Amino acid sequence: MMTSQLPLVLQILIAAVHPVMMLIAFLLxxxxxxxxxxxxxxxxxxxxxxxxxxxxxxxxxxxxxxxxLLAVWIIGSLIGMVATYLLYSQIFLSPHLFGGLFVMMLGSIAAAAAPFMQQGKTWARTVHLCTIIPVLLLVFTQSVTGVELVIVMIKEFLGVG
Known part of the structure; x- marks a missing residue:
């Protein structure tokens, strides 16, 4: 249950930023x-x-x-955590949170391999692929759990829940 005392319009805006950013990241x-x-x-x-x-x-x-994408994943994930705290006064330890944290971690490892890939290092390509494939799976899973969370929030905003 949302605990925020912020005006409803502001709550809706806060709640919408993370899903919109992640939808854009998902498509990109x-x-x-x-x-x-x-x-x-x-x-x-x-x-x-x-x-x-x-x-x-x-x-x-x-x-x-x-x-x-790395920037959007990191900024979007942090915005999601801040928005959750602003709206609920807590951070929920959930599969969605942990999935987002793993996307940030694995995405940063994949990006760190890029300079070495540009130098032709085969091991860096392997690291990149081994971290990006789970990221792709997590991004898909995150979109499913994210839609579920958006539905829960919409019900809370409408008072049907």
């Missing part, structure tokens, strides 16, 4: 995945196909979007 994750796959295709291609793929500059797009 698919672009980053696509560009990451294209980077791998480029690296493994040869001849005309490789020349064509290089023109796509997928490596730059993947790197830039990955950097933005």
């Amino acid at each position: 994750t698919f672009f980053a995945l696509h560009w990451g796959i294209q980077v791998r295709r480029t690296r493994n291609a040869s001849g005309e196909e490789k020349k064509k793929l290089i023109k796509g500059k997928y490596n730059q797009q993947h790197f830039q979007l990955g950097s933005i």
Whole structure:
């Protein structure tokens, strides 16, 4: 049950920021995945196909979007925790919270591998893949549990709960 004494409009705004940010991050994750796959295709291609793929500059797009995603995941996760505290006067130890913390942790490890990947280090690609695959699964799971939490909040705002 929400304990906040803030005006209802402000409570709704506070409650909406995290889900909106995470929805945007969820959608952008698919672009980053696509560009990451294209980077791998480029690296493994040869001849005309490789020349064509290089023109796509997928490596730059993947790197830039990955950097933005990491920032959105971290800032969005922290905003979610702050919003929960402002609305409920506590942080709930839930699968959604732990999933978000793991996304931040694994995403930062994947990003830390990027400079080494640019130097051609195979181990860094392995680290990147081994951390990003769980992130993709967690982002999907987080979207499911996040929708469930949004439904609970909407019911609380409407007084139907």
